[in-house]
Amino acid sequence: MKKTTYLLFFLLIPCYLIGQTDSIQKKLKFSADFKFRVEEDWDSQKSDGTYRDDRTRLRYRARLGATYAFKDWVSFGMRIRTGQANKQQDAHLTLGDQFSSVPITFEKLYANFSYDWLSAWVGKNSFPFEMQNELFWSDNVSPEGIYFSGKFNFENDFLQSLKVNTGHFIFATSGTSLDKDSYFEGIQLVSSHWQNRIKFFPAFYYFKNMPNIPDGNDTFNIEYAIVHMGAKVDIFKNPKIIVGFDYYQNVQDYNGNDSIPKLLQSQKTAYVANAGIGKLDKKGDWKIQLTYTYLERFAVVDYLAQNDWARWDYSSQNSPDGRLTNFKGLEIMAGYALAENMDLRLRFFTVEQIVTYGIAKENGNRIRLDFNIGF
Numbered sequence: 001m002k003k004t005t006y007l008l009f010f011l012l013i014p015c016y017l018i019g020q021t022d023s024i025q026k027k028l029k030f031s032a033d034f035k036f037r038v039e040e041d042w043d044s045q046k047s048d049g050t051y052r053d054d055r056t057r058l059r060y061r062a063r064l065g066a067t068y069a070f071k072d073w074v075s076f077g078m079r080i081r082t083g084q085a086n087k088q089q090d091a092h093l094t095l096g097d098q099f100s101s102v103p104i105t106f107e108k109l110y111a112n113f114s115y116d117w118l119s120a121w122v123g124k125n126s127f128p129f130e131m132q133n134e135l136f137w138s139d140n141v142s143p144e145g146i147y148f149s150g151k152f153n154f155e156n157d158f159l160q161s162l163k164v165n166t167g168h169f170i171f172a173t174s175g176t177s178l179d180k181d182s183y184f185e186g187i188q189l190v191s192s193h194w195q196n197r198i199k200f201f202p203a204f205y206y207f208k209n210m211p212n213i214p215d216g217n218d219t220f221n222i223e224y225a226i227v228h229m230g231a232k233v234d235i236f237k238n239p240k241i242i243v244g245f246d247y248y249q250n251v252q253d254y255n256g257n258d259s260i261p262k263l264l265q266s267q268k269t270a271y272v273a274n275a276g277i278g279k280l281d282k283k284g285d286w287k288i289q290l291t292y293t294y295l296e297r298f299a300v301v302d303y304l305a306q307n308d309w310a311r312w313d314y315s316s317q318n319s320p321d322g323r324l325t326n327f328k329g330l331e332i333m334a335g336y337a338l339a340e341n342m343d344l345r346l347r348f349f350t351v352e353q354i355v356t357y358g359i360a361k362e363n364g365n366r367i368r369l370d371f372n373i374g375f
Helices: 002-027
Strands: 028-042 055-069 074-082 104-115 118-124 144-153 159-172 182-193 198-200 203-211 221-237 240-250 269-278 286-295 327-339 342-353 363-374
Touching: 002 028, 055 104, 159 203, 182 221
Parallel strands: none
Antiparallel strands: 028 055, 028 363, 055 074, 074 104, 104 118, 118 144, 144 159, 159 182, 182 198, 182 203, 198 221, 203 221, 221 240, 240 269, 269 286, 286 327, 327 342, 342 363
């Protein structure tokens, strides 16, 4: 009798483990992507009138993420990426800079909650507010904090859904009270209309105690109070034609702020217009998109936005982060899908400074060819 019991016990263990493995496999999901880039910069003038050396680089980026669903209403997520830990805007590495080893950092680490119309997360995650470009916030910058969202669906021809996004995110902790931290808060409404072909996403963002220069080299703190009006319209579905517009207005008053030069105290407005045709969903798809931007100095937080358009950064202040505001320019993107989740994208940028910091306006030209593959 004992031998039979022991045999049955040892037979049931593998069955139990197999059952658990199947359960884990259903709850655990992985994602990964890889990018290889050829990049050329030329005719980039500095504020003193001299020119930066023309530059050609070969670059790459790899990311690996996972999510695990504990219950229907709670899950855990994480993602690691290549890139220097102190270079938040850019996860790309240049061939030849890290020959001996590859720096890898955690980009995301969060718990996600969802029940009926309410969802939330806490930890470090993607920027959760609706956007159609990276001119306000870089995709590589993952904020830390707590986020809430409520979505309501409607059954009528005019309004299909209304979503409310809000959250509190800490940029740098003071070690004392929360109101002494460097942080930002946001609230956004996202409404979809006419069979989801028109989307509006007005928002308000408040940044408190933000350093003027990132990475510990700041000389003063600054506040931003940014009103955003965004809209996206799907004009045709086949071929897919879209247009979009973003308007930003920082309503914070900098008049009399001795830390900010007078010629920059009123530089608080931005607008971005884009139009595109095509898509990159399956093999043989193509897409062309034009984006024009006019971005004044304090319309957004420059070291949290993209660093794609030009070579301007805070390296003279010992920071690797970019300072991509106070410019106007054009981006032209052409893409072709080699397969599902695999494409080539050619991007051309040309920029010019709005307000000069020296005797000449900074400018620059950049072209990139990206090979993207996702898993």
